[in-house]
Structures are given as structure tokens and as C-alpha cells.
Amino acid sequence: MELTIALNRYDRFVPFFNDTVRPPDGVTLKPLEVGESTPFRDGGERHTRLFEGEWDIGEMGLAPFIIAVANDPNLPLVGIPSFPRRFFSPGQIYINPDAGIEKPEDLSGKKIGVHMFQTTLSVLAKGDLKADHGVNWQDCEWYSMNPEVRPIDIGDDVVFQRIGKDKDIGIMLMEGEIDALISPQPRQSMLDNPDGYRRLHPDPISEDVAYFKRHGYYPIMHLMVIRRELADAYPELPREIMRMCQEAQELAYSYYDDSNYSLLAWSRNALEEQRQRLGADPWTSGLAANRQNLEDFIGYAHDQRLIDAPYAAANLFHASLHDT
Amino acid sequence: MDLTIALNRYDRHVPFFNGTVEPPPGVTLTPFEIGESVPFRDGTNRHPRILKDLEFDIGEMSFSTFIMAVGRDPNLPLVGIPCFPRRFFSPGQIYVNPDAGIDTPADLSGKRIGVHSFQTTLSVLAKGDLKLDHGVRWEDCSWHCMRGEIVDIDLGDDVEMGVIPDGKDIGVMLMEGEIDALISPQPRKSMLAEPDRYRRLHADPVAEDIKYFKKHGFFPIMHIMVMKRELADANPDLPRQILDMHNRAKDLAYTFYDDSNYSLLAWSRNALEEQRKVLGADPWTSGLKANKKNVQQFIGYSHDQRLIDAPYPAENLFHDSVLDT
Numbered sequence: 001m002e003l004t005i006a007l008n009r010y011d012r013f014v015p016f017f018n019d020t021v022r023p024p025d026g027v028t029l030k031p032l033e034v035g036e037s038t039p040f041r042d043g044g045e046r047h048t049r050l051f052e053g054e055w056d057i058g059e060m061g062l063a064p065f066i067i068a069v070a071n072d073p074n075l076p077l078v079g080i081p082s083f084p085r086r087f088f089s090p091g092q093i094y095i096n097p098d099a100g101i102e103k104p105e106d107l108s109g110k111k112i113g114v115h116m117f118q119t120t121l122s123v124l125a126k127g128d129l130k131a132d133h134g135v136n137w138q139d140c141e142w143y144s145m146n147p148e149v150r151p152i153d154i155g156d157d158v159v160f161q162r163i164g165k166d167k168d169i170g171i172m173l174m175e176g177e178i179d180a181l182i183s184p185q186p187r188q189s190m191l192d193n194p195d196g197y198r199r200l201h202p203d204p205i206s207e208d209v210a211y212f213k214r215h216g217y218y219p220i221m222h223l224m225v226i227r228r229e230l231a232d233a234y235p236e237l238p239r240e241i242m243r244m245c246q247e248a249q250e251l252a253y254s255y256y257d258d259s260n261y262s263l264l265a266w267s268r269n270a271l272e273e274q275r276q277r278l279g280a281d282p283w284t285s286g287l288a289a290n291r292q293n294l295e296d297f298i299g300y301a302h303d304q305r306l307i308d309a310p311y312a313a314a315n316l317f318h319a320s321l322h323d324t
Numbered sequence: 325m326d327l328t329i330a331l332n333r334y335d336r337h338v339p340f341f342n343g344t345v346e347p348p349p350g351v352t353l354t355p356f357e358i359g360e361s362v363p364f365r366d367g368t369n370r371h372p373r374i375l376k377d378l379e380f381d382i383g384e385m386s387f388s389t390f391i392m393a394v395g396r397d398p399n400l401p402l403v404g405i406p407c408f409p410r411r412f413f414s415p416g417q418i419y420v421n422p423d424a425g426i427d428t429p430a431d432l433s434g435k436r437i438g439v440h441s442f443q444t445t446l447s448v449l450a451k452g453d454l455k456l457d458h459g460v461r462w463e464d465c466s467w468h469c470m471r472g473e474i475v476d477i478d479l480g481d482d483v484e485m486g487v488i489p490d491g492k493d494i495g496v497m498l499m500e501g502e503i504d505a506l507i508s509p510q511p512r513k514s515m516l517a518e519p520d521r522y523r524r525l526h527a528d529p530v531a532e533d534i535k536y537f538k539k540h541g542f543f544p545i546m547h548i549m550v551m552k553r554e555l556a557d558a559n560p561d562l563p564r565q566i567l568d569m570h571n572r573a574k575d576l577a578y579t580f581y582d583d584s585n586y587s588l589l590a591w592s593r594n595a596l597e598e599q600r601k602v603l604g605a606d607p608w609t610s611g612l613k614a615n616k617k618n619v620q621q622f623i624g625y626s627h628d629q630r631l632i633d634a635p636y637p638a639e640n641l642f643h644d645s646v647l648d649t
Binding site: 008009010011012014017018019020033038041085086087088091092184185191204205208218221249252253255256257258259260261262263264265266267268269270271274278282283 | 332333334335336338341342343344357362365410411412413416417509510516529530533543546574577578580581582583584585586587588589590591592593594595596599603607608
């Protein structure tokens with residue numbers, strides 16, 4: 001059986017692309033390197049294309065998937081509790097230096113840029129700002145770069161709009177049209193002009209570590225999904241994909257055993273420090289180990305009017321993996 | 325033209341393996357993932373297989389061993405290309421036994437020191453750096469090698485050097501005090517299992533590495549790309565095209581880290597931002613000119629360590645077609 005799998009190009013997915021992780025018996029797995037907002041070797045807009053059924057298996061945004069499952073319990077895609085992308089929100093917030101923002105509380109009422117309202121990092125940051133700092137997302141104004149992957153309706157009492165097609169959100173931040181930007185990376189326009197913006201936190205790592213101590217997890221951004229009819233027809237397959245993700249991740253950790261694996265001259269030192277701060281492996285798989293994280297996030301999605309009611313984390317995953 | 329290239333599996337070589345960097349026009353390049361002391365997908369012993377077996381058309385080679393081979397045979401069937409896919413600062417790669425009484429580099433004088441081989445590039449660099457920067461003479465230490473030398477060496481009778489017995493693990497030897505220090509690009513597996521039984525020489529290795537960079541001005545070369553001389557002579561555009569391909573792969577690999585979540589290292593992007601402040605935009609520079617001081621200093625170390633009979637110009641390592649780089 002020949003199956004396709006759409007993945008980002010992370011270090012931990014390299015084994016899928018160079019055949020150093022064993023596929024399930026009888027399966028030939030064809031990996032595609034597909035970005036989301038940035039196109040990679042095999043294109044972009046991975047999440048939308050996964051919903052359209054273009055591939056058998058793939059890496060999906062947690063927030064759009066939570067919305068989709070809520071709207072259609074028989075969604076043709078079903079989740080696997082492997083989580084290839086994670087972010088702490090405190091370190092991913094950039095601000096205009098003249099916006100009068102010194103601490104998270106100062107974001108209240110501000111104009112904030114995001115990729116989409118439903119982008120997982122946006123949902124996490126809004127939820128974290130409310131839970132940890134009392135900043136009501138309803139009091140801020142939201143400016144998004146991209147159309148929503150799944151339709152949303154957040155009502156008329158919140159200021160939320162897409163920026164013009166000709167606008168660059170990085171320039172908007174640097175020119176003061178918005179006050180802050182929540183993004184997994186500075187935009188190219190910002191990288192070209194590093195004095196035009198700064199991070200919310202002068203020591204983002206300490207803030208991220210404090211978050212980990214308080215909440216106990218490294219927050220999930222993406223999960224693996226598979227076509228439901230495929231998982232139903234081959235009930236071993238979801239667990240096998242989870243195994244592959246784990247083995248690939250173990251192999252990728254071993255890359256850093258060599259102190260010179262990375263262009264980062266001190267990658268091994270960084271891994272040693274990370275293990276002191278976050279434990280041996282903050283990238284855990286399985287439903288049980290991630291339930292708290294998932295249910296906190298489903299709560300955020302509900303509070304942000306993306307789903308009508310909270311639901312159990314198990315609803316996201318194929319029945320064959322509810323014991324993981 | 326079908327060519328083979330033998331590479332380590334670094335982040336910067338990923339584009340060679342997944343087809344995201346274009347090969348030279350008319351060339352199909354088959355990449356092999358080959359380790360040196362650790363086996364990877366396509367095996368191990370990359371350096372002897374490139375140098376002695378001439379198994380690959382192009383490959384990533386030990387800088388030190390290549391300098392020795394060129395020193396002995398000016399018509400070596402391999403010729404260098406000035407791109408350098410592996411680099412190390414030596415201060416951060418030295419581990420010590422906590423009870424050996426070693427608190428500063430100068431304390432290594434006269435000590436028993438483990439290395440992969442005497443000629444391993446990191447060993448040569450560390451010996452040279454210890455002498456130049458700290459006055460520790462390698463001739464006064466005793467050297468304990470994990471394995472034999474790829475190119476034969478003759479140190480004379482006044483230096484203690486030998487290969488550890490079969491069945492011995494150099495990490496265990498360090499932890500049990502049979503040696504005092506170990507120069508290695510990574511702690512051995514035996515050491516990773518018992519992290520309290522060894523430590524780095526420097527309490528703040530990153531700060532020491534930065535000090536080295538400020539003093540010497542480079543991130544020291546470990547490996548060099550080489551290709552078959554007859555191939556380079558017959559296709560004089562090819563060495564530069566491989567150099568260019570290497571540069572494009574490296575540039576692409578830097579962009580991996582634009583995504584703050586590229587790596588299992590949760591703060592990889594922060595680390596890259598810090599690195600750029602202390603080492604500049606790209607300490608992995610290619611080309612002869614930008615690396616001449618580093619290459620020439622290392623050739624001096626090789627000579628001082630009796631690995632070559634006489635120092636020679638850096639140009640001798642490279643194909644004529646890339647001498648203006």
C-alpha cells in the first residue's frame with residue numbers, strides 16, 4: 001500500500017525524508033515537504049490541503065482541527081497523538097518599541113497582529129495572556145495576515161479584521177500601525193530592520209521556562225492526522241505512524257550528540273541546558289501525557305468563540321489510540 | 325554525468341539529501357550519509373574510504389589527515405575545495421576527570437590525555453591551541469588514542485603515545501582515572517550514562533570559545549571537501565560548482581532556523597540570534613582567502629606535531645580552479 005504524508009521540514013522529520021525510520025509493514029510512505037504560510041519543497045498551505053483530502057497523513061494545526069472536529073464529528077480526518085510542533089507563547093510576541101508596552105498586562109486594549117485569529121499560536125497566546133496576565137482578548141484589536149482555514153464567527157463586539165493584501169504586517173508593526181505581533185518568527189521585513197522592533201520579554205527564555213514550571217508542558221501547536229477511512233480499515237496504522245514519529249524524534253535527538261551537528265556552534269550545550277530546564281523530553285507523545293495541555297487548549301478555543309462547547313480531548317483521536 | 329558524494333548528516337547537508345539544492349548542470353549527484361567513528365545510514369569510516377579506497381567522487385574529509393596526505397604526495401589523486409562543513413572550537417571539547425587536579429588549561433601539562441587518534445583534526449587543533457594559548461607542550465603529555473592512525477605517523481621516541489587496548493572504553497578510562505582528560509567532539513556513551521563522573525575543562529565553555537574567536541578571528545576548520553583530481557582536471561568548472569552548491573545548502577540550512585520551531589532545541593532561534601552577535605553573520609565562511617589564516621595556522625600545528633616534514637602554502641591543498649576564491 002502506498003501512502004502520502006505531508007510534513008514540515010523540521011530536524012525531527014529528517015528521518016522520514018532520508019529513509020532512516022522504518023515504515024509500517026507493507027506500506028510505502030511518500031513524504032512531502034509542505035509548509036503552511038511559507039512554501040517549502042512541495043508547496044504551502046498544508047492545513048487547508050489536508051482538509052481537502054490531498055494526502056493520506058499529515059501534520060495539522062491543532063486549533064483548526066479542534067474547530068473542524070467540533071463542527072463535524074464524522075470529519076474525514078482523525079487525529080494521532082503525536083505533536084510535531086510546540087511553542088511557548090511568551091517568547092513569540094514582538095512589539096513596537098514606542099507602543100508603551102513593558103509587560104504582558106500592557107497589551108490590554110492594544111492592536112495586535114496574528115497570522116490568523118485561529119492560528120494555534122494566536123489562540124494559545126490569547127488564552128495564556130488571559131489566564132496568566134488577565135489580559136482580555138475581547139478588549140484588544142486583532143489584525144490577521146491570512147484568511148481563516150476554517151470559518152469562524154466571533155461576533156460584533158470584538159475588533160478583528162484582515163490587513164490589506166498589499167500590507168506587510170512586519171512593516172505595520174515597525175511603523176506603529178499595530179502595537180504587537182504574535183508570530184513564530186519575525187517577518188522578513190523585520191529581519192532586515194532589527195532595530196524597528198523588539199521582543200515583549202527582554203529575557204524570553206526565562207519567561208518560557210517560568211511558563212513550563214507553572215503549566216507543566218511545552219504547548220502543542222500541531223498534531224498528526226490521518227484519513228478516517230484509512231484508520232478504520234487498518235486499525236494498526238495510526239499507532240504505527242505514532243511509532244514512526246517517536247523513532248524519528250529519538251534519532252533526531254541523537255543528531256545533537258555530535259556537538260557539530262548544527263550550524264549553531266553550541267547546539268550540544270543548548271541541549272544540555274534544555275534538559276536541565278524542561279526535562280529529558282518535553283516533546284512527549286500519547287493522549288494521557290498531553291491531556292491537560294489539550295483540555296486547557298480546548299478551553300481557550302471555547303472562550304475565544306471558535307467552538308460552541310468544550311469537549312473531551314479523546315474526541316480528537318482515533319479510537320485505537322485512546323489508551324496511549 | 326553521475327557522481328557520488330560522501331557526507332556527514334549535518335543540518336547544512338540536508339539539502340543535498342532531499343533535492344532542495346540544485347546540482348551542477350548535467351550532473352546527477354548521489355549523496356551517501358556516512359559517519360566517521362559512528363556509523364550512519366550508509367556506513368562509517370568515511371575518511372579512509374575517501375582517501376585510500378577512492379570510493380567516492382567527492383566527499384567530506386578530515387582536514388588534518390588531508391594535510392598529511394598532501395604533504396607526502398603532491399600528486400595525491402584527491403584535491404581540495406575550500407568549503408569546510410565541520411568546525412570546532414577546542415576549549416569546549418575538552419573533558420576532565422574531576423579528581424585529576426585540573427582547573428585551568430595550564431594544569432593539563434604532563435597529563436594523560438585521551439584522543440580519537442593523534443592526527444584527528446580536533447586533537448591536532450587542541451594540542452596546537454594549548455601550546456600557543458596556554459604554553460602546554462604536547463610533547464610533555466602522554467597520548468592515549470581510541471584507534472589507529474589513518475595516515476601513518478612517526479613521532480619519534482621522546483613522546484608517549486599509544487592506542488588503548490582492545491576492549492577498553494576511553495570514557496570509562498576517563499571516569500576511573502586511567503586518563504586525566506579527553507579531547508572528543510562528544511562525551512562517549514559510557515559518559516552520558518554517568519554525567520557526574522566527568523566534567524568539561526571549562527565551567528563556561530561557550531565563553532571560552534568566544535574568547536578564542538575574538539583572539540584568533542575564526543571558527544576552526546575540522547573538515548574540508550575534496551574531489552578526485554582527474555575529475556577536477558577534466559571538468560575545471562566542477563570544483564567551483566560544488567563550492568557554490570555547498571554555500572547554497574548552508575544558506576538554506578540557516579533559513580531552517582528562521583522558523584523558531586525548526587529544531588528540537590526549544591530556543592534554537594534565540595541561540596542563532598546570540599551566535600550572530602558573538603560570531604558575526606556567518607562563521608562558516610567558504611573560500612581560500614577568508615580561511616587562509618586558519619589553514620596556515622593549522623599547517624603550522626601539523627608541522628610542530630611532526631605530522632608533516634615542513635610547512636607549506638595553503639594553496640597546495642586546493643585545485644587550481646579555486647585558488648582565486
